[in-house]
Amino acid sequence: MPPEGEVREIVCEAKTLCVSRFHGEIRAMDGVCPHRGGPLGLGTIEHGKVVCPWHGWEFDPVTGIGVHNSRQTMFAVKAEAAEVWVELPDAVANEVSTTK
Ligand code: FES
Known part of the structure; x- marks a missing residue:
């Protein structure tokens, strides 16, 4: 799980995600930038x-x-605690976050 104000890249069932924490809210978005495929995470x-x-x-x-x-x-x-659960369209997957 990222610290406040940071992002992390998580690969979940072959999907690259950008998980962010901003103002205490954990969010997950597609981690591939639509410009030229940069790693948002x-x-x-x-x-x-x-x-x-x-x-x-x-x-x-x-x-x-x-x-x-x-x-x-x-x-x-x-x-929950140090874990982030991400709901993908076809499955629910769990990735335990890592710290830098
Ligand atoms: S700004 Fe993201 S790849 Fe260019």
Whole structure:
């Protein structure tokens, strides 16, 4: 589970996700940037937005809405202790978070 104000990349059933914690809320979005495939989960949160580490596209961690009319798919999450449960369209999967 990421610390407050940070993101983490999690691969869950072959799906790469960007899990963020901002203002105490844990969220999960598609972790592949729609620009050129950058790893959003290796990015940062700046000014309340998830920022892609490759070219700086920004996405709202709650809605997934990004620059240039882009929108990341959001996934339902449930956080308990050090675990984040992500509900994917075809399955419910669990990934134990890692710390940096
Ligand atoms: S790949 Fe994400 S901004 Fe370019």
